[in-house]
Amino acid sequence: MATKNQASGGVSRQVLADHVYEALLVALMDGRLEAGTPVSIDGMARELDVSPTPVREALARLEATGMVRRMALRGYRVAPLFTPDELADLMDARLVIEPANAFMACKHAGQELTGQLEQAIEDLKAAPRGPSFAEFRAYWEADERFHRLIAESAANQFLLSAYNALGGQVQRFRFFGGLGVTDADFAIAEHTEILKAFEAGDPELARQKMIDHIEGVKQRSQHDSEVRS
Amino acid sequence: MATKNQASGGVSRQVLADHVYEALLVALMDGRLEAGTPVSIDGMARELDVSPTPVREALARLEATGMVRRMALRGYRVAPLFTPDELADLMDARLVIEPANAFMACKHAGQELTGQLEQAIEDLKAAPRGPSFAEFRAYWEADERFHRLIAESAANQFLLSAYNALGGQVQRFRFFGGLGVTDADFAIAEHTEILKAFEAGDPELARQKMIDHIEGVKQRSQHDSEVRS
DNA sequence: GTACCGTAGATCCTATAGGAAATGCGATTC
DNA sequence: GAATCGCATTTCCTATAGGATCTACGGTAC
Structure with a gap:
């Protein structure tokens, strides 16, 4: 996957969780993640080539938007489509x-x-x-x-x-x-x-x-x- | 099915991040954390005797409520009081x-x-x-x-x-x-x-x-x- | 054929360690 | 006396490892 390090300002160090958040958002919008699909923390970490911790933080933020839902001890799932x-x-x-x-x-x-x-x-x-x-x-x-x-x-x-x-x-x-x-x-x-x-x-x-x-x-x-x- | 160790009654394993979330909320409401105070992830972890990871997740959730504000790479602060x-x-x-x-x-x-x-x-x-x-x-x-x-x-x-x-x-x-x-x-x-x-x-x-x-x-x-x- | 139980796999949650950046303080120089 | 540079400390961010839990599957007994 193409790296987007070109963010202006030349700040070499960026928060990985932000990138993960963006990537998840794009995946949700593009329909790659369909409604009801479970979003595995470990799996997403492997896919994006980061550790699970930033994925966890990104999902915690996404939950507030209603795009994903969290069930304690059972992980996250993509929120169902609207009726x-x-x-x-x-x-x-x-x-x-x-x-x-x-x-x-x-x-x-x-x-x-x-x-x-x-x-x-x-x-x-x-x-x-x-x-x-x-x-x-x-x-x-x-x-x-x-x-x-x-x-x-x-x-x-x-x-x-x-x-x-x-x-x-x-x-x-x-x-x-x-x-x-x-x-x-x-x-x-x-x-x-x-x-x-x-x-x-x-x-x-x-x-x-x-x-x-x-x-x-x-x-x-x-x-x-x-x-x- | 005699075993119902899943939800409410089970004392076994509650998600630690939830406890941290509650503790922070109470501290904010009781005024122990005043407006503008920085909320150190590591410091809060030491105070509550947990690792930084659940603190990080709790703060990510709290940010959505407006109670705390996050500045990338500079940590969290208690949101200022209303004018x-x-x-x-x-x-x-x-x-x-x-x-x-x-x-x-x-x-x-x-x-x-x-x-x-x-x-x-x-x-x-x-x-x-x-x-x-x-x-x-x-x-x-x-x-x-x-x-x-x-x-x-x-x-x-x-x-x-x-x-x-x-x-x-x-x-x-x-x-x-x-x-x-x-x-x-x-x-x-x-x-x-x-x-x-x-x-x-x-x-x-x-x-x-x-x-x-x-x-x-x-x-x-x-x-x-x-x-x- | 159905129901129950045990094992294996996968996943989540937490803790610890290490690298990088920013802040604060003191010494040096102009 | 003021500004600048350098060092040490603190803090944040990420990675890895281990313990606990849930789900799935196959075997056995009724």
């Missing part, structure tokens, strides 16, 4: 948090933010839409960036933590990874509406447009769930 | 999440839940109100239980995760730990209002009463902040 009901619950939770984020972010919004949001939308338009993980990843990254920019611009560390706690954002990636992009045109249009509200400096409108967007995602994801099953 | 502004942000975040929890929980509410909520209020009334940690802890426990019951009864794992992400609930304990209980009478009255809404089966009212409660907590906490400073 359609859980997906609906995730959208309900997003409906609680993200409109509030949009409202607050809009109050602090400036040129810089709207520019970055616009860039995220452009990237969304440019992203390929095929079903392969590599293709989907670019799309997902632009989508995630749009929402994260808003969450961060709300300037409230606790709301940001709450947003991050919806680790399902990543799970969602896994869910649709094999399905491809099905709602790109809708998402682009809805994101644009949100951006307009930001440019107009209308927090209440931004909140409403975010609600509209997530409601749309919810409905479309439920439809996709039926297709999948 | 009044941060406390206000925490209350704003609670205002986003907890009213929604109350609304949803009320829709599923039954005899069992209202009984447990009532018990939590009774415990709140009975709790001592002195400034010592031991006294305050009982009060805090009953208060936290009330809110957590509602969060869990919302029956949405993502909203529960978001609630948990406001680890500030614990930080809040630390903040007021040295100050004692100043708003017990208000809190009891407001909790009772919420309970009434649950008993009436009125989700919208429950939402509103939760808003009122947290708004009250926010105002009173800001007043306390001024006293402290």
Whole structure:
């Protein structure tokens, strides 16, 4: 496996646990680690050519994201995929948090933010839409960036933590990874509406447009769930 | 199968990292570990008479709660106390999440839940109100239980995760730990209002009463902040 | 044929040891 | 008197080894 020692700064010494964490995350996102698969500490250590200790630390951190689950004395397993009901619950939770984020972010919004949001939308338009993980990843990254920019611009560390706690954002990636992009045109249009509200400096409108967007995602994801099953 | 050496009853082998985690949590809550204090892995291992490995794992988990912070290659430190502004942000975040929890929980509410909520209020009334940690802890426990019951009864794992992400609930304990209980009478009255809404089966009212409660907590906490400073 | 038991393998958990980096302190030099 | 260099100590990070536990498989008895 190609070594990524080129991290800037010339810091020769890096924390191995961080590399392991990244490697596991990529493996989870790429679907190499399927839902329910046990993640052996020793086995992963052999595979990544490190000792079990950093693997243990990386898994302890991953557990907080919900990507893996730990059973005492029985090791770790990849968390199961979402059921359609859980997906609906995730959208309900997003409906609680993200409109509030949009409202607050809009109050602090400036040129810089709207520019970055616009860039995220452009990237969304440019992203390929095929079903392969590599293709989907670019799309997902632009989508995630749009929402994260808003969450961060709300300037409230606790709301940001709450947003991050919806680790399902990543799970969602896994869910649709094999399905491809099905709602790109809708998402682009809805994101644009949100951006307009930001440019107009209308927090209440931004909140409403975010609600509209997530409601749309919810409905479309439920439809996709039926297709999948 | 006579042998049930697996879970609860078995004293045989508990995971050491869990004990370390608990010990650190108690030390943080009791104020033995003050804000900003570095938490040495080796030192803590010596103090608890274990090897550094389980300490490392416990700290990795604690980091996700926000109680400690990790700086790569420089170890862990106890997270700083909240400033009044941060406390206000925490209350704003609670205002986003907890009213929604109350609304949803009320829709599923039954005899069992209202009984447990009532018990939590009774415990709140009975709790001592002195400034010592031991006294305050009982009060805090009953208060936290009330809110957590509602969060869990919302029956949405993502909203529960978001609630948990406001680890500030614990930080809040630390903040007021040295100050004692100043708003017990208000809190009891407001909790009772919420309970009434649950008993009436009125989700919208429950939402509103939760808003009122947290708004009250926010105002009173800001007043306390001024006293402290 | 079914159920129970013992052994073997794999895995997890903990402890100890060693290498590397950062911090603190003191001596030297300008 | 102030800044810089060098050394020693502390601390963190990783690797390896050993003890304990759980699972799987095969054999035996009913």
